[in-house]
Amino acid sequence: MDRYVELLRKKGLKVTPQRLEILRYLDKNRIHPNIERIYSDLKKGHPSLSKTTVYNVIDDLSRADLLQILTIDRFEILCDFKAEPHHHFLCKECHKVYDLDGDFSCHLLEKIRSEGFQVDEVHGYFKGTCRSCSKGKKEE
Ligand SMILES: [Zn+2]
Ligand SMILES: [Zn+2]
Numbered sequence: 001m002d003r004y005v006e007l008l009r010k011k012g013l014k015v016t017p018q019r020l021e022i023l024r025y026l027d028k029n030r031i032h033p034n035i036e037r038i039y040s041d042l043k044k045g046h047p048s049l050s051k052t053t054v055y056n057v058i059d060d061l062s063r064a065d066l067l068q069i070l071t072i073d074r075f076e077i078l079c080d081f082k083a084e085p086h087h088h089f090l091c092k093e094c095h096k097v098y099d100l101d102g103d104f105s106c107h108l109l110e111k112i113r114s115e116g117f118q119v120d121e122v123h124g125y126f127k128g129t130c131r132s133c134s135k136g137k138k139e140e
Contacts, residue, residue: 026081087124093133
């Protein structure tokens with residue numbers, strides 16, 4: 001069975017061609033695309049696709065934890081196939097979003113725990129200049 005069909009069934013979602021297409025697209029394009037990008041890329045192969053459908057599918061999939069919605073950039077919603085918690089770095093120069101893996105350890109987390117909060121997930125947003133952009137700057 002198609003693994004995307006399996007993912008949808010596991011979450012109790014109806015299997016529709018649009019849901020499959022968008023899941024597959026996000027899995028293959030791990031670039032944190034925005035809705036606009038997803039729409040224009042998929043539109044090429046599926047001329048009947050509407051932007052509303054893309055919005056609705058993204059909404060359903062994120063509710064079912066099949067993808068993650070990022071709001072790191074205040075102007076747009078970015079979609080991430082990797083649903084498990086991880087951190088992100090937004091480059092202010094090239095606007096690329098990088099995945100950062102690894103445990104988030106800081107004094108704030110220890111403090112929060114010591115105050116009796118149980119932390120299940122930490123999503124960190126880091127902003128600055130990425131490696132390739134800072135390299136380019138130095139060479140100027
Ligand atoms: Zn950059
Ligand atoms: Zn990510």
